[in-house]
Amino acid sequence: MLKFPVPFATTVFVCTHKRPEGHPKPCCADRGGAELREELRQMVRSGGLEGKVRVFASGCLGGCEQGPMAVKYPDGELMMGVKPQDLPGIFEELKGAE
Ligand code: FES
Numbered sequence: 638m639l640k641f642p643v644p645f646a647t648t649v650f651v652c653t654h655k656r657p658e659g660h661p662k663p664c665c666a667d668r669g670g671a672e673l674r675e676e677l678r679q680m681v682r683s684g685g686l687e688g689k690v691r692v693f694a695s696g697c698l699g700g701c702e703q704g705p706m707a708v709k710y711p712d713g714e715l716m717m718g719v720k721p722q723d724l725p726g727i728f729e730e731l732k733g734a735e
Contacts (some may be wrong), residue, residue, distance in 0.1 A: 645688070647734050649727075650695035651677065651707045651719075664697070665704040673705055673719055680728045690731050 651674035655666035664670075671694065678692040698706040703717035709730075716727070 645691040646711075647690045647731055648710045649677065649690065649692045649707055649731070650698070650710075651692060652696070652698045652705060653694040654697040654701075662701050663704060664701060665706060668705045669721070670694075670705040673707070673721065673724065676721065677724055677727065680724060681731065684728060684732065686731060690734075 651670055652665035653670040653674055654664050656662060656664040674692055674694050681687060681690045681692055695708075698708055698715070700706045700715070700717055705719045707716040707719050707727075708714065709716070709727075712734075716723075719727075
């Protein structure tokens with residue numbers, strides 16, 4: 638195993654988990670998780686935060702009923718029910734964290 642320090646000051650994981658059709662639990666993929674992740678990634682790139690902030694897709698973060706879910710590190714802030722209109726505010730927080 639190799640270990641090395643993460644080169645980003647801030648990391649955001651956006652749940653893009655997809656459940657099979659007819660599954661009793663909701664999933665973030667059906668609520669736009671992948672689109673939110675891609676839009677936030679583009680904001681990070683075009684906003685000059687690339688290399689400082691990384692936006693990853695994640696599996697289920699355990700809050701499916703409140704999805705789409707995201708979590709931001711190093712502060713460990715969990716975001717529930719993220720909507721496209723929330724992204725500018727999240728981006729401003731990311732800018733402030735650098
Ligand atoms: S599917 Fe996204 S939190 Fe469970």
